[in-house]
Amino acid sequence: MRMYDNPVIGGFHPDPSVCRVGEDYYLVCSSFEYVPGVPLFHSRDLVHWRQIGNVLDRPGQLELADDVPASAGIYAPTIRHHDGRFYMITTAVGDIGNFIVTAERPEGPWSDPIPLGLPGIDPDLAWDEDGTCWCTLAGVSTARIDPLSGRVLEGPFRSWSGTGFQHPEAPHLYRIGEWWYLLIAEGGTDRGHGVSIARARTPRGPFESCPANPILTHRSTDLPVQSTGHADLVSAPDGTWWMVLLGTRPRGGFPRYHVLGRETFLTPVQWRDGWPEVGPVQERHPAPAAWHPLPPAPERDDFDGPELAPHWISPRRRPANSFSLDERPGTLTLTATGPSLDRPGHTFVGRRQQHPDCRAAVRLEPGTARCGLSVRMDEAHHYDLEVHGGEASVIARIGPLRQVVARHPVPPGPLTLTLDIRTGDVLPPTVTTADQATGEPLGVGAHAPDTLAFSLGGPDPVPLAELDGRYLSTEVGGGFTGRVIGMYVTDGSAAFDWFDYAPTTVSGPGDTARDGGA
Missing domain, CATH: 2.115.10.20 (Glycosyl hydrolase domain; family 43)
Structure with missing residues (x-):
């Protein structure tokens, strides 16, 4: 059957x-x-x-x-x-x-x-x-x-x-x-x-x-x-x-x-x-009597089409001057155009997280911009891997608190930023992250629904931080939405060469969560 x-x-x-x-x-x-x-x-x-x-x-x-x-x-x-x-x-x-x-x-x-x-x-x-x-x-x-x-x-x-x-x-x-x-x-x-x-x-x-x-x-x-x-x-x-x-x-x-x-x-x-x-x-x-499987959705968007795919979304509005697929063909160029509720200038383009276990990665040319990869519930609940001024930072925003939890120098030029989201046994964390102010380890709680692990990609990935997924949940943040993973710029302009999203566990041939959606 x-x-x-x-x-x-x-x-x-x-x-x-x-x-x-x-x-x-x-x-x-x-x-x-x-x-x-x-x-x-x-x-x-x-x-x-x-x-x-x-x-x-x-x-x-x-x-x-x-x-x-x-x-x-x-x-x-x-x-x-x-x-x-x-x-x-x-x-x-x-x-x-x-x-x-x-x-x-x-x-x-x-x-x-x-x-x-x-x-x-x-x-x-x-x-x-x-x-x-x-x-x-x-x-x-x-x-x-x-x-x-x-x-x-x-x-x-x-x-x-x-x-x-x-x-x-x-x-x-x-x-x-x-x-x-x-x-x-x-x-x-x-x-x-x-x-x-x-x-x-x-x-x-x-x-x-x-x-x-x-x-x-x-x-x-x-x-x-x-x-x-x-x-x-x-x-x-x-x-x-x-x-x-x-x-x-x-x-x-x-x-x-x-x-x-x-x-x-x-x-x-x-x-x-x-x-x-x-x-x-x-x-x-x-299943219903009719059965019409679809080819799997592409995991990587190379931004080489004439317009953004329909699964890309932005909060409230997306002004024409905030993004471009023509400025540098084959890339998505984002330009900070504010204001948002918590930042003077902010452009965000993301897609819904559709799988409990997944990986997202982005290749970007930051230039002098402040930009990166973000997991967003709302303005007051998001985790960011941000690049600016020769440094990559992992930032946790939880309600009124904003904390830089990891820093690492990066060379000029293109970078790959990676996010791995894992469910299951989340203790102990495979990466110990220290609080920048106190030096105390930031463990992932035993009650966490999942772990969000940020790293710098490349031939030799550099793990940066693992964060507790509870704080990006409806039970903590409230509201009616869910996580959206995407690219952002808060100052200047940055070019994103590609964005890759894929589930990291698949339940079988009928895994319709993978077939469905974007």
Whole structure:
């Protein structure tokens, strides 16, 4: 029996929404403060996903202000296809609120935002047989709208209050057979997360709750996948039903830490007595009937294309003068253009960490710039390997504290910077790093979910520091995102010749975390 591995899209890809057009599936996720916004994926089998773009891919659609905080921005998109047109509806928190964009083709171009005068988050779209469009929001409330103008025609009115757990959100409304089903998340997007469902004869209700609610939750279990919720349903051409949802993979000692953010998982759905049944989300499941493996994504980006690949993201905005693929062909040139929330000038281009064990490396020509390789949760939680003035430094920023934990002289000219991230037994550290102020060893804690090891690459690698991964986790840093690994410049300009990212452990032929994503 053919099997697939969860997550099907690894790393910070939360709040998945999916639609099917013929034999093709399209999926979008939240992007929060990062641009381009709303990553868009395509699949032929729900297992192997390839990012084909970003829905919000130009400043006219999305360019967040510098003071928009981390984990604000784009929340919980829904993608739907109706009457030959694609629709994506989402919320720009701290910006214009709820809006819709449309496209004739999923690759775009997508329209400019159509503002929607409705409060709340997590908007959903559904159409009835006469073409009436319904928008349902967290809370849970529903309104009748014109999706092409954004005009609210009726409502909003209360739909269903859920089963009593906190934060009824992530609603999706479906017409399936003779019933309208309303799927929601409850319990908050943490360890208490779950999925519940109700049904009614019309979108106006009244909705009756499923007797088996919550139909899916991993709360109060020791299952390896936690925080399961924020789901969307889709039917396959063979009549089977599937659910995409977010989950986390916490590791380390109590309370356990998840560092990749909330990821996209896939699980089968069975129908019994008019209600969906969903078992626990396993790390390995029997696969859907369709099976369309993708060639492995390239591990190295040589920056020799006409534009950046769609998986490269930046916080809030990416001004045209902050990066160039033409200034030095075959390289990515970054120029510091501030401000950011914690630095006077800062340009960052990164990609999501998608695997618990991985290696990232970059070849750069620093010149006189202050630049390097960074692992970022937000402005207050990041580890950097920085080069400036003939010296490489490993810097840890944890909340209000910023500490240089290692220094090493470097020659002028091109350098290779390397980061190895390892899970498993993290004690004792293979490299002892001393605190620059006290001289005391900086060990990696026994409860750490992983270890981040920085080194200078080359024929004779120079290990610099190993740091505890707890401090770049959601449990410490907070927020809704996950780690992003990338290149940065805080002063001047620097040229990056290539960036290499690869998992260092692969679970087997069905390792879809590797197939999925960028």
